[in-house]
Amino acid sequence: MANPGDHKPMGMADTIGGDETGGQAAIIQELRDAVSARDDFLAVAAHELRNPITPIRISVHLLRLAQETGDQARISSLLDRLDHQIERFISRMDVLLDIAQISSNQLRLERSEVDLSETVKRVIEEHQPMLVRAGSELTARIEDSIIGFLDAVAFTQIVENLISNAIKYGQCKPIEVTLTSARDQAELTVCDHGIGIGLEDRERIFQRFERAVQRKSHTGFGLGLWVSRRLTEAMGGSIGVIGQKGAGSLFTVTLPLKGTNR
Amino acid sequence: MEQSSESRPNGKTILIVDDEFGVLEVLEFILSDLGYHVVAALNGQEALARLRDCAPDLIVLDLMMPIMDGAAVLQTMQSNGKYSKIPVILTSALREQNVKERCSGYSLFLRKPFKTDKLLESIQQLLAAAPAKSKPEQK
CATH class of the missing domain: 1.10.287 (Helix Hairpins)
Structure with a gap:
């Protein structure tokens, strides 16, 4: 290469x-x-x-060792862990697939009735181990039973991207998530108090993946934000960020609940 | 209750630095199980803070990370005599040829996904060859 x-x-x-x-x-x-x-x-x-194959490979090694000792409880716990790691791998692959589909204009939404409130709560729950590891406390204010006619996978992907981003760039500081609705629109906000984004980078972080990684160092924002923007826009919504370098970021996603394609 | 590094079976502290939560989780699990005292960090900035606090005997360092990458950590370590002798196993999804163009100062490179045996062997060899470590900084 x-x-x-x-x-x-x-x-x-x-x-x-x-x-x-x-x-x-x-x-x-x-x-x-x-x-x-x-x-x-x-x-x-x-x-x-x-990257996500690394823990899978280590878990297989641990399973082999556990198999030698015949420790069934340990085998069972390692299998659960392996299953979770494979789920995470699939989710990462979905992002790459989304990118390929978006790039070739082949993204097809599959709309259905989605409980946005439950989705956000579930994603937060799934990120608890990462939050504990990062030392960040997440507070959520989720309005109950917000139902939208959206693509469930795409919405989940957006929430996951924003929350994992807040954990990675949040510098162990508190994170706040809100989900509200008004006039047939849902608004999701994810606020961290980490490194923040300078004015000059606000557009860059949402640009195509090619621009999302800074050339000399790999400290740039990843693929997630570009994908999030495209998925949000495909569902007729918008995504934006405010904040200051060193003072954190507030991402806001607005989505029509009745379903409007763009 | 956490054991002090001296009361651990082999008394060695390993700092693992990776933004991939799954990698941190399994490495912490396997290395703790082998009796190492494991300290984890999610990015380079956090790694430098841990470096000052825990004086690790060895570092397993990822290259591509948010906030501060592995290359910047190596650069900082090389410019500080206190840390420049700590063995570093650099890991990345990139090929070593590309890694070499980005940074220097690591002891050994393992491409992800590496074999667990290879990692454990490398840790043992580097620890056996490493000079005695200096004490953590007093706060």
């Missing part, structure tokens, strides 16, 4: 050399950007595919 950012695609800069016109220079730059984007995507895809 080539080093991102160090490309001379197809040797064009060499062949055209000093004859570059403004137009040619722009094309060359575009090609360079495209190659860099491809490499960034490969790095992100490797990260997303290989």
Whole structure:
């Protein structure tokens, strides 16, 4: 795999050399950007595919050891853990699949009656171990029985992305989640008090995955926000962020409950 | 109740740094089970704080992390004589060739998903070869 950012695609800069016109220079730059984007995507895809397999592989090792000792209670507990890890892996793969579908304009929503309140509560519950590990306390204010005609998987994906993002970038500080409804619209907010996002980065974090990872270091926001934006917009909603660098972020997702495709 | 590192079977402290919750969870489980004192951190910034507090004998460090990545942690460690001798096992989903272009100062590289045996062997070898550690900073 080539080093991102160090490309001379197809040797064009060499062949055209000093004859570059403004137009040619722009094309060359575009090609360079495209190659860099491809490499960034490969790095992100490797990260997303290989990372969650690591705990699965370790769990298989632990299961083999437990099998040797015949400790049924331990085997059973390890199998539960393995099952959970595979669920997480599938969820990560779904994001990559979403990206592929969104990129090729093939995203198809499957709308049904979804209990948004229960979905948000369940996602929060599933993130409890991560919250404990991160040392963040999450407070939720969820209005009961908000029902929407939405794609259940897409809505779950959005909530998961925003909550895991708040945990990762929240610097162990409190996180607040709210879900309310008014005039046939639901509003989900996720607020952290972590590193925050500077004004110059607010648009970048929602851009295509190619731009979501900073080239030299991998400290940028991941794929989740771009996917969240596309899924929200596909359901006729909107997503935005406010906040300041060093003072945390407040993400707001607004979704029509009666179902409007965009 | 938590045991002090000295009362653990092998008395060694390992700092594991990874933004992947599942990785932290299983590594903590397997290494604690083997008698190591395990300290965990979810990103580089947290790792540097733990480094000052717990004076680990070895670090298992992920490269791609939010807030502060593994390359920045290695850079900080290399510039501080107190930490520059601590063995670091660097892990990443990337190939080593790409990792080398991004950072230096690690003792050994393991590509994710690594084999557990390989990780455990590497930890034992590096700990056996490592110089005696310095004491944690007094607060």
